[in-house]
Amino acid sequence: VGPDGAGSDAEEAVGREFRLIAKLRERLARSAPARRSPLAAKVALGSGDDAAITVPDGATATSVDLAVDGVHFRLETAGARSIGRKALAAALSDLAAMGAVAGEAFVQLGLPEGFAEGDCLELADGLAEVAAEHGVEVLGGDISRAPALTLAVSVVGHAESPEALVRRDGARAGDVVCVTGELGGARAGHLLLERPELGSNLAAPVASALRARQLEPEPRLAAGRALAAGGASAMIDISDGLAGDAEHVARASGVRLELEAERIPIMPGVAGLAATADVDPVELAASGGEDYELLASIPPAALEPAVEALAGGRLALTMIGRVVSGEGVAITRADGSELEVAGYDQLR
């Protein structure tokens, strides 16, 4: 609004914007979780000023994530609530991969023309749900017009000290490589959403679980903390796909990861869908990103206690290979052949 534009239309628009921001703030404030971790930062001032004020203790882990309609999700297939859930979950997954306690979040929203206020509030509800589930407080954000729905999420996690957090660069020859949960579900769910006919041979609850895996992934925060406490030497979340993320660990640590294809835990339904789509289910599980499980290296003696620790949270931890001297990643089938997989390119 400038010298040529001020007037009642503009004032009305300003009023609308402030009302929307107030409503969003109110929805997100509801998330303010009762059960925040004692490690989380003390919040001296939340949303509504130029900046939020916190008093953190120990070390902080900060990660930022960008999600754009048509690139990371499709508004038509996903729905606003799932998009909100997934954007925060994906960001929190990076904190899980550090073994951090989730603390605070900030959200920048780019809204396209015609994106209804109701959808916007649903999206906020999705964010608020995931925040509440993980003891995260949403402390601020920004909002703007944008040509496509855009969510930029920043998350801050906490630990007693920098040494309590697990990086990608600590894998050592002799460690075993393990993965939480099951893989391939997110990619299979994506295929089901785009080509529903691929689900013709799947039981409805199985297909539904695959779609949920794509739309509403679960950040493995408790598992990440347990693995960090249990001596994991390196950790990463599987967002680009097992092969690509294993490659990140291999490169950062200066080691080679030798994985066994038949040990990779594959989510129920993935094999059936892969058969219908005429693709190799292991390739699908090893290349498909967005499962948001954790890949960790850990000294062999620490594996069994870690498996037990995660079982307490009803999450499997599966040994899928070993760290050796060298470089790169190999995923080998029982017949000795090697799986060929490429990572997921976010610039495509």
Added chain:
Amino acid sequence: VGPDGAGSDAEEAVGREFRLIAKLRERLARSAPARRSPLAAKVALGSGDDAAITVPDGATATSVDLAVDGVHFRLETAGARSIGRKALAAALSDLAAMGAVAGEAFVQLGLPEGFAEGDCLELADGLAEVAAEHGVEVLGGDISRAPALTLAVSVVGHAESPEALVRRDGARAGDVVCVTGELGGARAGHLLLERPELGSNLAAPVASALRARQLEPEPRLAAGRALAAGGASAMIDISDGLAGDAEHVARASGVRLELEAERIPIMPGVAGLAATADVDPVELAASGGEDYELLASIPPAALEPAVEALAGGRLALTMIGRVVSGEGVAITRADGSELEVAGYDQLR
């Protein structure tokens, strides 16, 4: 890249993405400033892992800002380097308004198809310049395709304690209201960029200064810290326009701000341009956003020392009104008439 898409094209694209990210990281690492504040967080781990690790001390102020091509800037008129500079400067301005020391930044980039790598690196150079100028370390980011160039910037600032930071809600009846620098330049510069013919009566250096004000604003970090140390009771940066931002302070503090139109410091050239455009220069200065000057309330006895403190940094501090009991904002001309202005609506 999934079961149906893996192959050499995909691998090439992945390679391209990683190379671009490596180049961006290298450019931004150059910014790693020698002269970081002792208050800034110790950086235990920078860009390249799932999260950055810092060890902050005292209180942190965190703010996030979203800038989208066609909404906050126009790539055609601004150029990539200026866009990078402005995105970080605008975010840092929020820390200035808290009286915080600037510490760390995170940047999420959405790149449209066809946005050249050279432009991307120039944008990073602009970010790195502003980071270096203000002792800020860029600790991470994310990158994605997007339909329009999008920059989501998160900044973290620091102070000894929450009480050392200045909020919007502390203005008290009896305080004076003051503003740093000069207003109206950013809006005038915007008009000049969109309608160059409006500059026909301006000297070239004056027109150039107005455009620079729009394209490359300066976050008033030193002034913000001086005002905080000098006893400012409330502070905000002028991003929405003086009238709108004064309204934010009035509402948060539960007071009324009475401003005098003729005291508002107006940037050279604004009056000339306003005359050509046939608009009121004071209205332009009071409604035009993006000057990124600071508006503060301060007890009368603290005004003179604050003026002197800012003069040391060659920045004017001008008293433009008073805080009284009541609500809202009035900007009154010498003849007693009231200026009518509306704020700037980011959702338009």
